[in-house]
Amino acid sequence: MKLRRWPAHQIVWRWHFYAALFCIPFILLLSVTGGLYLFKPQLEAALDSRYEHLQLTGPAVSAQQQVAAALKAVPGAVLHAYELPLAPQSAVRILVRQQQVISRVYVHPQTLEILHISREDARFMRVMHELHGNLLLGARGSYLVELAASWSIVMVMTGLYLWWPKA
Incomplete structure (x- = not known):
């Protein structure tokens, strides 16, 4: 009799896949806006150069x-x-x-x-700040960002489980 491993590999993969579908757009947007925000002094100086x-x-x-x-x-x-x-x-x-x-x-x-x-x-930099923090949606956008961050944890944990070598 073969013992069944829990949780099933297909179930974990499915959770990982759906978490990634939800999180990846947020991660990409937050990466771009956060990256731009790192250069705030340089960008504002360029925009105000005239x-x-x-x-x-x-x-x-x-x-x-x-x-x-x-x-x-x-x-x-x-x-x-x-x-x-x-x-x-x-x-x-x-x-x-x-x-x-x-x-x-x-x-x-x-x-x-x-x-x-x-x-x-x-x-420009104020819009980037608002886009990064709340997707220009106020409190609802902030909740979406927090939800994506939470699901990113699920994505990382299931990804580690799938990657970890099986005995």
């Missing part, structure tokens, strides 16, 4: 005037943060909040010209 080498003819105006120009560009906003310029010829970045929306305003330090306005939640 605001780093401005032509200046004299000294910059006061920070108070720069903030006033940014607030004028976004009506009804209040000051949220002031980022110091990275270099003397860099644009000033002023974060303003209008209700629950935070916007980044790029201001020329001398002429007070508004070079660009962008919502903080629409910036």
